[in-house]
Amino acid sequence: MTADTNAQTDTTQTDGTQTDVPFFPAPAPAALADPGTARALLLPVLDGLATVVAAIGDDDLARPTPCRDYDVAGLRDHVLGWLDLFGAAFADPARATTRPDPAQFHAADLPTAAFAAPQDVVRTAAGRFEQALAAGVLDGEVVMSQARMTGPAALGMVLGEYVVHGWDLATATGQSWTPPQEAVTVSREFFGGVVAPEYRGPDGGFFDDEVEVPADAPALDQLLGFAGRDPRWTPAG
Numbered sequence: 673m674t675a676d677t678n679a680q681t682d683t684t685q686t687d688g689t690q691t692d693v694p695f696f697p698a699p700a701p702a703a704l705a706d707p708g709t710a711r712a713l714l715l716p717v718l719d720g721l722a723t724v725v726a727a728i729g730d731d732d733l734a735r736p737t738p739c740r741d742y743d744v745a746g747l748r749d750h751v752l753g754w755l756d757l758f759g760a761a762f763a764d765p766a767r768a769t770t771r772p773d774p775a776q777f778h779a780a781d782l783p784t785a786a787f788a789a790p791q792d793v794v795r796t797a798a799g800r801f802e803q804a805l806a807a808g809v810l811d812g813e814v815v816m817s818q819a820r821m822t823g824p825a826a827l828g829m830v831l832g833e834y835v836v837h838g839w840d841l842a843t844a845t846g847q848s849w850t851p852p853q854e855a856v857t858v859s860r861e862f863f864g865g866v867v868a869p870e871y872r873g874p875d876g877g878f879f880d881d882e883v884e885v886p887a888d889a890p891a892l893d894q895l896l897g898f899a900g901r902d903p904r905w906t907p908a909g
Contacts, residue, residue, distance in 0.1 A: 755834070
């Protein structure tokens, strides 16, 4: 999900952020307003993602994933290309410089001058997020791909995106995925506040229809079901 549709035009002057970019009024969980808490939630998720990405072998690349439009190779490119952009967005919230194009990222092209291996994309982005949090990014706005968001809302989008996509890649390649419980809970809270019906469905939606899971299911299963994943999914079908 990139949460950049249905944004509202708002030309109010801010602290250097481009004001001709529409504003997406996404509510953010209170936990994401605190830099220390935000750091403690996001960085372990990215550390886990780096581990998963590093373990993906050539034999895994053609495997199916829970995302029907992607095999492992395609999903890895999608995950890393957007993570590179999001890291750049937090490093340069006002979009004063040119951003990387996620569609142009291909892990098969590595090594490059920027990244030696796929997991380096994750670790570089994690460093950018950490620096941005220390610099006060949560106090302002961040221009994402097509819209401006408050810092906490932008962080919530990134957190939820990679808690879920980490599971996608790990499950598709037979790896474990155990993000911090609070990261899962906060991600579910964020998505619950922003995922409108028009964001779902096979024709351009960010998520598939919600998958029903038992009321007493683990928090990660609850999040996955809300995000349109079947927690019971396996590569074998």
